[in-house]
Amino acid sequence: MNKQTEQRLPGALDVDFIRAQYPVFNTPETASWAMFENAGGSYAPRQVIDRLQHFCSWTKVQPYGRFESSIQAGKAMDAGYQAMANLLNCDEDELTLGPSTSLNFYVLAQAVRPQLKPGDEIVLTNQDHEANIGCWRRLEEFGVVIREWRIDPQTGELSLKDLDRLIGQRTRLVCFTLCSNIVGTMNDCALICEKAHQAGALAVGDGVSFAPHQVLDVNTSGLDLYLFSTYKTFGPHVGVMWGRRSVLDTLQPQGHYFNSELPHYRFNPAGPQHAEIAALAGIGEYIQAVDKHHFESPEPDAHTRAARVFDLFAAHETIQANRILSAIKSIPGARIIGQDQARTGQRAATIALTIDGVRSGDAVSQLIQRKIGVRNGHFYALRCLEGLSIDDPKDGIIRISLVHYNSEEEVSRLVNALEDLFPHCRRTV
Numbered sequence: 001m002n003k004q005t006e007q008r009l010p011g012a013l014d015v016d017f018i019r020a021q022y023p024v025f026n027t028p029e030t031a032s033w034a035m036f037e038n039a040g041g042s043y044a045p046r047q048v049i050d051r052l053q054h055f056c057s058w059t060k061v062q063p064y065g066r067f068e069s070s071i072q073a074g075k076a077m078d079a080g081y082q083a084m085a086n087l088l089n090c091d092e093d094e095l096t097l098g099p100s101t102s103l104n105f106y107v108l109a110q111a112v113r114p115q116l117k118p119g120d121e122i123v124l125t126n127q128d129h130e131a132n133i134g135c136w137r138r139l140e141e142f143g144v145v146i147r148e149w150r151i152d153p154q155t156g157e158l159s160l161k162d163l164d165r166l167i168g169q170r171t172r173l174v175c176f177t178l179c180s181n182i183v184g185t186m187n188d189c190a191l192i193c194e195k196a197h198q199a200g201a202l203a204v205g206d207g208v209s210f211a212p213h214q215v216l217d218v219n220t221s222g223l224d225l226y227l228f229s230t231y232k233t234f235g236p237h238v239g240v241m242w243g244r245r246s247v248l249d250t251l252q253p254q255g256h257y258f259n260s261e262l263p264h265y266r267f268n269p270a271g272p273q274h275a276e277i278a279a280l281a282g283i284g285e286y287i288q289a290v291d292k293h294h295f296e297s298p299e300p301d302a303h304t305r306a307a308r309v310f311d312l313f314a315a316h317e318t319i320q321a322n323r324i325l326s327a328i329k330s331i332p333g334a335r336i337i338g339q340d341q342a343r344t345g346q347r348a349a350t351i352a353l354t355i356d357g358v359r360s361g362d363a364v365s366q367l368i369q370r371k372i373g374v375r376n377g378h379f380y381a382l383r384c385l386e387g388l389s390i391d392d393p394k395d396g397i398i399r400i401s402l403v404h405y406n407s408e409e410e411v412s413r414l415v416n417a418l419e420d421l422f423p424h425c426r427r428t429v
């Protein structure tokens, strides 16, 4: 058992309660690991696991048939779609739930392609994960022109002034990340969307590194299309794609021809993953349990409920991220990618760093020996690392990424390990 002893301030996240929801923290072998590779994939709470297990145990048949287990399977899947619609504050028929965000982006690019003429332009960043780059670059062979919105080589951040210079009369799409999986900065989504729309272009947002930290209301976000992955947001391995209905209706369906009118199927050539989609309802149940534990009166609206629960998550993450950032700042030769201070809504707790004279892979190996789960590399954001002039992108950066279930005690373990491994590190916490 990894019981915490931390004191909780009124109104703060009860991390003991949170961790009690996760079987992984209540099993001695796994609980002994401090997991800081959450941007790669998060653990799932019991509510999600129970839904998955229930589906696999009792209703693992072709759903939406007329016999009982099939009817129940369909209902369980509907609950999964509804949970994602609640999270995003959208209608469930605006959702495509595919195997991953990379595949959803690929399908989306194919669905947009018939609208594009040679000479039409797409703005892409070099801050993004390749999922939101490569699929669009493939359209160059049809005469589409890519305009690259490049990061500052020192800070890794994107400048809105640079975007102004890239958007023009031929811009059809502006594709960007709400939060990079390397830099951690939360980009100004509303302003980017406004600039895209002024040019008559669609705004496409990658929320994979954003969604574990903040809830997005897609209707007020300004976005036309928004994608994220639930396996990094406390759920099973599913890629969620939301599209504004009026936009989806203009895209070319990519599923079987006879399914081109079916909302969940028309942009999903892979077909839905029945059990995983059913398990998504567990994310909603988890949020509800956290809400009930922390607030006196229940919030009836599921989206508002999720937003206030994620506010609690974010406040906790910001405090813990700042402890890590301040420890890193005292390591001689350490370079923090992005802002060196976490601020809720501005910088996520996804921290990338390099240390002069230390191979990232070696630093990671040493941390792993202490049962601290981290990774190094380029994390499929190779262009971002190249833009930052990281010499050996394969060795890449050390990434320390936390989410709300990381405890104060785990962060202390990490900070102490950094101090031990890099002896000039001053005690800062």
Ligand SMILES: Cc1ncc(COP(=O)(O)O)c(C=O)c1O
Pocket: 039, 040, 099, 100, 101, 102, 103, 129, 131, 132, 177, 179, 180, 181, 206, 207, 208, 209, 228, 229, 238, 239, 380
């Ligand atoms: C920011 C970002 N975008 C997109 C992806 C791709 O998501 P998926 O693994 O679901 O294809 C990742 C995965 O790491 C990511 O971090």
